[in-house]
Amino acid sequence: MRPFSRLGIFVLCSLLVAPVVAAAAQQDLPLAGVARVAHLDYSWLAVSRSVQLSGPNIVLVIRPGDNLYDVNDRVETTSIAPHYTSNDIYVSPQLAARIEALAGQAWRTFSNAQAARQRMEMNDVASVNELRGTIVMNVSQLKGAEALMITGQAPPSAPIRITLLATLSSDLPNVLVGRHDITSDAFGKFQAIVPIGPDYTQQTFLHVTATSGPGVTPASAQILVDAPNAGVQVPWEQIPGGVW
Numbered sequence: 001m002r003p004f005s006r007l008g009i010f011v012l013c014s015l016l017v018a019p020v021v022a023a024a025a026q027q028d029l030p031l032a033g034v035a036r037v038a039h040l041d042y043s044w045l046a047v048s049r050s051v052q053l054s055g056p057n058i059v060l061v062i063r064p065g066d067n068l069y070d071v072n073d074r075v076e077t078t079s080i081a082p083h084y085t086s087n088d089i090y091v092s093p094q095l096a097a098r099i100e101a102l103a104g105q106a107w108r109t110f111s112n113a114q115a116a117r118q119r120m121e122m123n124d125v126a127s128v129n130e131l132r133g134t135i136v137m138n139v140s141q142l143k144g145a146e147a148l149m150i151t152g153q154a155p156p157s158a159p160i161r162i163t164l165l166a167t168l169s170s171d172l173p174n175v176l177v178g179r180h181d182i183t184s185d186a187f188g189k190f191q192a193i194v195p196i197g198p199d200y201t202q203q204t205f206l207h208v209t210a211t212s213g214p215g216v217t218p219a220s221a222q223i224l225v226d227a228p229n230a231g232v233q234v235p236w237e238q239i240p241g242g243v244w
Contacts, residue, residue, distance in 0.1 A: 028090035031062060031082070038103035051089050055103055056110035064089050071102060130215070131155045133188075137210045137219040142193060144228055146200055148208065151191045152219065154184040158212045162194055167205040174207065175199070202227055 031051055035042040040053040040060070050063040061070040064084040067077050080092040091099070137152035154160055164177035177199050184190040196206060204225050211218040 028080075028083070028092055029096045030086075031089040031091055034091065034096045034099055038100045039107065040099075040103050053099065053103075055106055058102060058106035060099060060102070062089055062091065069095075131158050131213040132215045133158075134217040135160065135210045135212060135219040137208070137221055139208050139221040139223050141196075141223060141226060141228075145193075145195075146197055146228055147193050147195045148206070148223065149191075150194055150208065150210075151189075152210065153188050154190060154210075154212060155216060156184060156186050156188045158184045158188070158216060160184060160190055161211050162192060163209045163211070164194065164196065164199075165207040165209075166199040167207065168199070168201060177206065196225065199225060201225065 031053075032042050035053050038053070038055075040055045040058070043052045043054070045052055045061070048061075048063070050061050053060040053062070057072075059070070059072055062082055063069065064082050067079070067081045068075050069078065069082075070076075076098070078092065078095045078098070080095070082089045082091045082095065084090075133155035135152060135154045137150060140149050141147075142149045148164075150162060160182050162180045162182065164179075165174040166177050167174055177196060178194070180192060180194050182190055182192045194208075199206060202225055206223050206225055207220065208223065209218060209220045
Protein backbone atom coordinates (compact mmCIF):
# COMPACT_ATOMS: atom_id res chain seq x y z
CA MET A 1 0.00 0.00 0.00
CA ARG A 2 1.34 3.40 -0.93
CA PRO A 3 2.22 5.85 1.89
CA PHE A 4 -0.35 8.35 0.61
CA SER A 5 -3.07 5.69 0.72
CA ARG A 6 -2.19 4.80 4.30
CA LEU A 7 -2.26 8.47 5.25
CA GLY A 8 -5.66 8.87 3.64
CA ILE A 9 -7.08 5.88 5.51
CA PHE A 10 -5.71 7.23 8.83
CA VAL A 11 -7.23 10.65 8.22
CA LEU A 12 -10.56 9.08 7.25
CA CYS A 13 -10.60 6.94 10.43
CA SER A 14 -9.74 9.96 12.54
CA LEU A 15 -12.61 11.92 11.02
CA LEU A 16 -15.01 9.06 11.72
CA VAL A 17 -13.87 8.50 15.30
CA ALA A 18 -13.60 12.18 16.32
CA PRO A 19 -17.38 12.85 16.36
CA VAL A 20 -17.93 9.73 18.47
CA VAL A 21 -15.30 10.84 20.99
CA ALA A 22 -16.67 14.38 21.03
CA ALA A 23 -20.22 13.12 21.56
CA ALA A 24 -19.07 10.92 24.46
CA ALA A 25 -17.21 13.86 26.00
CA GLN A 26 -20.27 16.06 25.65
CA GLN A 27 -22.33 13.53 27.63
CA ASP A 28 -20.07 13.86 30.69
CA LEU A 29 -21.32 16.18 33.40
CA PRO A 30 -19.37 18.76 35.43
CA LEU A 31 -18.96 17.58 39.00
CA ALA A 32 -19.77 21.03 40.39
CA GLY A 33 -23.20 20.83 38.77
CA VAL A 34 -23.76 17.30 40.07
CA ALA A 35 -22.91 18.54 43.57
CA ARG A 36 -25.48 21.35 43.32
CA VAL A 37 -28.22 18.95 42.22
CA ALA A 38 -27.33 16.52 45.03
CA HIS A 39 -27.13 19.35 47.62
CA LEU A 40 -23.54 18.48 48.52
CA ASP A 41 -20.69 20.83 49.42
CA TYR A 42 -17.97 20.93 46.74
CA SER A 43 -14.36 21.45 47.79
CA TRP A 44 -11.11 21.04 45.86
CA LEU A 45 -8.38 19.02 47.63
CA ALA A 46 -5.23 20.57 46.18
CA VAL A 47 -2.80 18.17 47.86
CA SER A 48 -4.37 15.01 46.44
CA ARG A 49 -5.65 16.78 43.27
CA SER A 50 -9.18 15.54 43.86
CA VAL A 51 -12.63 16.86 44.75
CA GLN A 52 -14.52 16.19 47.97
CA LEU A 53 -18.30 16.21 48.05
CA SER A 54 -19.76 16.29 51.53
CA GLY A 55 -23.12 16.42 53.26
CA PRO A 56 -24.87 14.95 56.31
CA ASN A 57 -23.43 11.48 56.96
CA ILE A 58 -21.68 11.31 53.58
CA VAL A 59 -18.24 12.21 52.19
CA LEU A 60 -17.19 11.35 48.62
CA VAL A 61 -13.76 11.85 47.07
CA ILE A 62 -13.52 11.88 43.25
CA ARG A 63 -10.14 11.77 41.50
CA PRO A 64 -9.59 12.54 37.80
CA GLY A 65 -8.31 9.54 35.84
CA ASP A 66 -9.18 7.09 38.63
CA ASN A 67 -12.02 4.56 38.34
CA LEU A 68 -12.08 4.23 42.13
CA TYR A 69 -13.77 6.79 44.37
CA ASP A 70 -14.33 6.97 48.12
CA VAL A 71 -17.73 6.84 49.77
CA ASN A 72 -17.26 7.43 53.52
CA ASP A 73 -15.12 4.49 54.71
CA ARG A 74 -15.54 2.30 51.62
CA VAL A 75 -14.42 2.36 47.97
CA GLU A 76 -16.65 2.08 44.92
CA THR A 77 -15.76 1.86 41.22
CA THR A 78 -17.04 3.40 38.01
CA SER A 79 -16.61 2.03 34.48
CA ILE A 80 -15.67 5.43 33.03
CA ALA A 81 -12.99 7.34 34.90
CA PRO A 82 -13.62 11.04 35.63
CA HIS A 83 -11.46 13.46 33.67
CA TYR A 84 -10.29 17.03 34.27
CA THR A 85 -11.14 19.75 31.79
CA SER A 86 -12.33 23.36 31.78
CA ASN A 87 -11.34 23.86 35.43
CA ASP A 88 -13.61 21.08 36.67
CA ILE A 89 -13.81 17.32 36.92
CA TYR A 90 -16.28 15.74 34.51
CA VAL A 91 -18.03 12.45 35.31
CA SER A 92 -20.17 10.06 33.33
CA PRO A 93 -23.99 10.19 33.62
CA GLN A 94 -23.86 6.83 35.41
CA LEU A 95 -21.49 8.14 38.09
CA ALA A 96 -23.51 11.36 38.40
CA ALA A 97 -26.68 9.31 38.97
CA ARG A 98 -24.87 7.20 41.59
CA ILE A 99 -23.65 10.31 43.42
CA GLU A 100 -27.16 11.77 43.46
CA ALA A 101 -28.60 8.47 44.73
CA LEU A 102 -26.03 8.25 47.54
CA ALA A 103 -26.66 11.86 48.51
CA GLY A 104 -30.43 11.35 48.46
CA GLN A 105 -30.15 8.35 50.74
CA ALA A 106 -27.89 10.25 53.14
CA TRP A 107 -30.25 13.25 53.21
CA ARG A 108 -33.27 11.00 53.88
CA THR A 109 -31.46 9.30 56.75
CA PHE A 110 -30.49 12.69 58.18
CA SER A 111 -34.04 14.05 57.85
CA ASN A 112 -35.53 10.97 59.51
CA ALA A 113 -33.06 11.26 62.39
CA GLN A 114 -33.88 14.96 62.80
CA ALA A 115 -37.60 14.22 62.83
CA ALA A 116 -37.15 11.42 65.38
CA ARG A 117 -35.05 13.72 67.58
CA GLN A 118 -37.69 16.45 67.41
CA ARG A 119 -40.44 13.98 68.32
CA MET A 120 -38.37 12.75 71.26
CA GLU A 121 -37.75 16.31 72.45
CA MET A 122 -41.45 17.13 72.17
CA ASN A 123 -42.30 14.00 74.15
CA ASP A 124 -39.73 14.94 76.79
CA VAL A 125 -41.18 18.45 77.06
CA ALA A 126 -44.69 17.04 77.33
CA SER A 127 -43.57 14.60 80.02
CA VAL A 128 -41.89 17.37 82.02
CA ASN A 129 -44.96 19.59 81.73
CA GLU A 130 -47.12 16.76 83.07
CA LEU A 131 -45.03 16.35 86.23
CA ARG A 132 -46.70 17.37 89.48
CA GLY A 133 -45.37 17.41 93.04
CA THR A 134 -42.84 18.99 95.38
CA ILE A 135 -39.08 18.65 95.73
CA VAL A 136 -37.73 18.01 99.23
CA MET A 137 -33.94 18.47 99.49
CA ASN A 138 -31.24 17.94 102.13
CA VAL A 139 -27.82 19.57 101.75
CA SER A 140 -24.64 18.94 103.75
CA GLN A 141 -20.96 19.49 103.13
CA LEU A 142 -19.20 16.25 102.22
CA LYS A 143 -16.47 15.40 104.69
CA GLY A 144 -12.98 15.31 103.23
CA ALA A 145 -13.95 17.01 99.99
CA GLU A 146 -14.76 20.41 98.56
CA ALA A 147 -18.26 19.22 97.63
CA LEU A 148 -21.85 19.02 98.80
CA MET A 149 -23.89 15.88 99.42
CA ILE A 150 -27.41 16.53 98.12
CA THR A 151 -30.25 14.08 98.71
CA GLY A 152 -33.99 14.40 98.44
CA GLN A 153 -37.37 13.37 97.13
CA ALA A 154 -39.15 14.49 93.95
CA PRO A 155 -41.73 13.15 91.49
CA PRO A 156 -40.60 9.81 89.99
CA SER A 157 -38.21 10.00 87.00
CA ALA A 158 -38.20 13.79 87.12
CA PRO A 159 -35.34 15.85 85.63
CA ILE A 160 -33.84 18.03 88.37
CA ARG A 161 -31.43 20.94 87.99
CA ILE A 162 -29.21 21.75 90.97
CA THR A 163 -27.96 25.35 90.95
CA LEU A 164 -25.27 26.75 93.28
CA LEU A 165 -24.94 30.47 93.99
CA ALA A 166 -22.19 31.84 96.27
CA THR A 167 -22.35 34.88 98.53
CA LEU A 168 -18.72 35.91 98.83
CA SER A 169 -19.15 39.37 100.34
CA SER A 170 -21.82 41.81 101.40
CA ASP A 171 -20.38 44.20 98.83
CA LEU A 172 -20.60 41.75 95.91
CA PRO A 173 -23.59 40.23 94.09
CA ASN A 174 -24.12 36.49 94.25
CA VAL A 175 -21.89 34.46 91.92
CA LEU A 176 -23.01 31.44 89.90
CA VAL A 177 -20.88 28.47 90.99
CA GLY A 178 -22.42 25.81 88.78
CA ARG A 179 -25.45 23.94 87.44
CA HIS A 180 -25.84 20.16 87.56
CA ASP A 181 -28.62 18.10 85.97
CA ILE A 182 -29.75 14.85 87.62
CA THR A 183 -32.84 12.62 87.49
CA SER A 184 -34.85 11.10 90.31
CA ASP A 185 -35.32 7.33 90.29
CA ALA A 186 -38.56 5.40 89.82
CA PHE A 187 -39.42 6.03 93.49
CA GLY A 188 -38.63 9.75 93.31
CA LYS A 189 -35.40 9.61 95.30
CA PHE A 190 -32.29 11.45 94.15
CA GLN A 191 -28.73 11.90 95.35
CA ALA A 192 -25.75 13.81 93.98
CA ILE A 193 -22.26 14.88 94.99
CA VAL A 194 -21.81 18.43 93.69
CA PRO A 195 -18.40 20.16 93.77
CA ILE A 196 -18.39 23.67 95.21
CA GLY A 197 -15.41 24.97 93.22
CA PRO A 198 -14.37 27.65 92.61
CA ASP A 199 -15.92 28.83 95.89
CA TYR A 200 -13.29 27.36 98.22
CA THR A 201 -13.44 30.37 100.55
CA GLN A 202 -14.39 29.35 104.07
CA GLN A 203 -17.18 31.16 105.90
CA THR A 204 -19.03 32.08 102.70
CA PHE A 205 -22.61 31.12 101.95
CA LEU A 206 -23.72 28.71 99.24
CA HIS A 207 -27.34 28.92 98.10
CA VAL A 208 -28.60 25.65 96.60
CA THR A 209 -31.79 25.39 94.54
CA ALA A 210 -33.42 22.32 93.00
CA THR A 211 -35.89 22.94 90.15
CA SER A 212 -37.84 20.75 87.74
CA GLY A 213 -40.92 21.11 85.52
CA PRO A 214 -43.43 23.98 85.80
CA GLY A 215 -45.79 21.80 87.85
CA VAL A 216 -43.14 20.87 90.43
CA THR A 217 -42.53 23.07 93.47
CA PRO A 218 -38.77 23.81 93.76
CA ALA A 219 -36.65 23.51 96.90
CA SER A 220 -33.85 25.69 98.23
CA ALA A 221 -31.27 25.58 101.01
CA GLN A 222 -28.31 27.59 102.32
CA ILE A 223 -25.07 26.27 103.78
CA LEU A 224 -21.98 27.90 105.26
CA VAL A 225 -18.78 26.72 103.60
CA ASP A 226 -16.35 25.21 106.09
CA ALA A 227 -12.99 23.45 105.90
CA PRO A 228 -13.16 20.03 104.20
CA ASN A 229 -12.13 18.34 107.47
CA ALA A 230 -13.48 20.81 110.00
CA GLY A 231 -13.01 19.63 113.58
CA VAL A 232 -10.32 17.06 112.74
CA GLN A 233 -7.17 17.37 114.84
CA VAL A 234 -4.04 16.72 112.78
CA PRO A 235 -0.93 16.41 115.04
CA TRP A 236 1.50 18.36 112.88
CA GLU A 237 -0.90 21.35 112.81
CA GLN A 238 -0.81 21.69 116.61
CA ILE A 239 1.54 24.34 118.01
CA PRO A 240 3.78 22.62 120.57
CA GLY A 241 3.82 23.98 124.13
CA GLY A 242 6.85 25.11 126.14
CA VAL A 243 9.34 27.87 125.64
CA TRP A 244 11.30 28.14 122.39
